[in-house]
Amino acid sequence: xxxxxxxxxxxxxxxxxxxxxxxxxxxxxxxxxxxxxxxxxxxxxxxxxxxxxxxxxxxxxxxxxxxxxxxxxxxxxxxxxxxxxxxxxxxxxxxxxxxxxxxxxxxxxxxxxxxxxxxxxxxxxxxxxxxxxxxxxxxxxxxxxxxxxxxxxxxxxxxxxxxxxxxxxxxxxx
Numbered sequence: 001x002x003x004x005x006x007x008x009x010x011x012x013x014x015x016x017x018x019x020x021x022x023x024x025x026x027x028x029x030x031x032x033x034x035x036x037x038x039x040x041x042x043x044x045x046x047x048x049x050x051x052x053x054x055x056x057x058x059x060x061x062x063x064x065x066x067x068x069x070x071x072x073x074x075x076x077x078x079x080x081x082x083x084x085x086x087x088x089x090x091x092x093x094x095x096x097x098x099x100x101x102x103x104x105x106x107x108x109x110x111x112x113x114x115x116x117x118x119x120x121x122x123x124x125x126x127x128x129x130x131x132x133x134x135x136x137x138x139x140x141x142x143x144x145x146x147x148x149x150x151x152x153x154x155x156x157x158x159x160x161x162x163x164x165x166x167x168x169x170x171x172x173x174x
Contacts, residue, residue: 035149036139037157039164043132045171050124050132051104054167057084063170066159078107086111090155094118115144134167136160 043050053063058076060067066088073083073095080101087093099119100108106123121137138156140149149156 034139034141034146035153035156036137037153037160038135038137039157039161040133040135041164041168042127043134043168043171044130045132045174046130047104047124047126047132049171049174050134050167053171054122054124054134055103055107057086060086064163064166066162066166084109088159091152096120113144116140116142116148117145134164136164 055078056076057078058070058072061069068087068089070087071085073085075082078098078101080098082098084096084098085093086096094111094113096109096111098107098109100106104124106121108119108121110117110119112118117140119139119141121135123135123137125133125135127133138160140146
């Protein structure tokens with residue numbers, strides 16, 4: 001999809017049968033069997049302010065209801081290879097490893113377990129000097145990832161929407 005994203009949440013990238021689907025400009029997967037989820041919304045804050053809050057993952061539990069705690073195993077600084085244990089309500093703790101870092105625009109991290117890989121992308125686009133657009137994407141892969149992604153897809157979509165909404169509220173209240 002060319003041009004800017006529409007205002008509000010942009011729903012599912014590739015979803016299990018029966019869920020709403022829509023084209024997405026930054027699709028994380030071309031394989032329709034792999035569950036992938038996304039949301040995007042504008043934030044009335046400059047990119048640097050959004051990056052400062054979003055990249056401080058050790059503090060997520062302070063403002064993000066979908067996160068109970070984050071333990072920085074290699075120190076609180078976001079850097080390639082840094083590991084963070086994230087605990088979320090109703091889910092097992094996951095150790096996320098930063099794989100891509102492009103401050104102040106994007107970071108990607110992944111978590112693995114037997115038969116499964118999860119990838120979460122966090123991207124910030126410039127709309128203007130005072131407005132940004134955050135794009136959150138999440139996908140599962142691996143033989144077990146496809147199954148887990150379908151079972152927990154509703155929770156994943158709800159959590160990434162909560163993350164985007166909480167980020168927007170926190171920044172716009174400042």
